[in-house]
Amino acid sequence: MSADPHAPTNRVPVDVAVGVLVRRDAEGHEADFLLTSRPEGKVYAGYWEFPGGKLEAGETVEQALRRELQEELGITIGGSQPWQELVMEYPHAKVRLHFHKVFEWTGEFEMREQQSMAWERLPVSSMPVLPGTIPVLQWLAAERGFAEVTHRG
Numbered sequence: 174m175s176a177d178p179h180a181p182t183n184r185v186p187v188d189v190a191v192g193v194l195v196r197r198d199a200e201g202h203e204a205d206f207l208l209t210s211r212p213e214g215k216v217y218a219g220y221w222e223f224p225g226g227k228l229e230a231g232e233t234v235e236q237a238l239r240r241e242l243q244e245e246l247g248i249t250i251g252g253s254q255p256w257q258e259l260v261m262e263y264p265h266a267k268v269r270l271h272f273h274k275v276f277e278w279t280g281e282f283e284m285r286e287q288q289s290m291a292w293e294r295l296p297v298s299s300m301p302v303l304p305g306t307i308p309v310l311q312w313l314a315a316e317r318g319f320a321e322v323t324h325r326g
């Protein structure tokens with residue numbers, strides 16, 4: 174009998190900090206959000222995701238997020254709000270994704286890893302999106318009362 178590729182494994186997940194940067198509209202409602210493409214040379218290169226990266230030893234999620242967004246996008250975030258958590262099993266890794274919402278940052282966006290960025294709304298037009306990004310679009314859709322398909326591809 175062959176192994177079920179979807180069965181949970183006993184691998185220890187790697188913690189990843191992910192930022193959902195949200196801009197507000199004129200009424201103060203949450204509006205567009207930032208997606209970035211994964212740089213060449215990484216697994217899932219070219220797939221769209223919310224920016225972030227793995228925690229280093231001793232870091233909190235917010236500290237890791239501040240460091241990663243500075244390194245990758247050249248911005249400095251203010252505070253971040255813990256929002257959702259998700260464990261994903263990929264062939265290359267098992268990750269525990271810690272999603273924080275971020276509403277404040279300073280600095281100009283610079284794509285320091287030659288990635289692309291897009292301010293998006295639902296439905297998202299950037300494609301393809303990373304598997305671990307799809308649940309986030311669904312959470313945003315639930316918060317916003319958006320009942321249609323969230324992304325293409």
Ligand SMILES: Nc1nc2c([nH]c(=O)n2[C@H]2C[C@H](O)[C@@H](COP(=O)(O)OP(=O)(O)OP(=O)(O)O)O2)c(=O)[nH]1
Nearest residue numbers: 189191222223224225226227261266268303305306
């Ligand atoms: N940044 C980010 N990573 C995600 C999302 N969804 C998802 O499954 N992941 C996965 C992909 C990767 O396996 C892992 C993030 O690791 P990474 O390789 O991008 O992190 P890093 O920048 O620290 O990479 P490196 O230094 O090891 O090259 O989390 C998401 O929305 N954003």
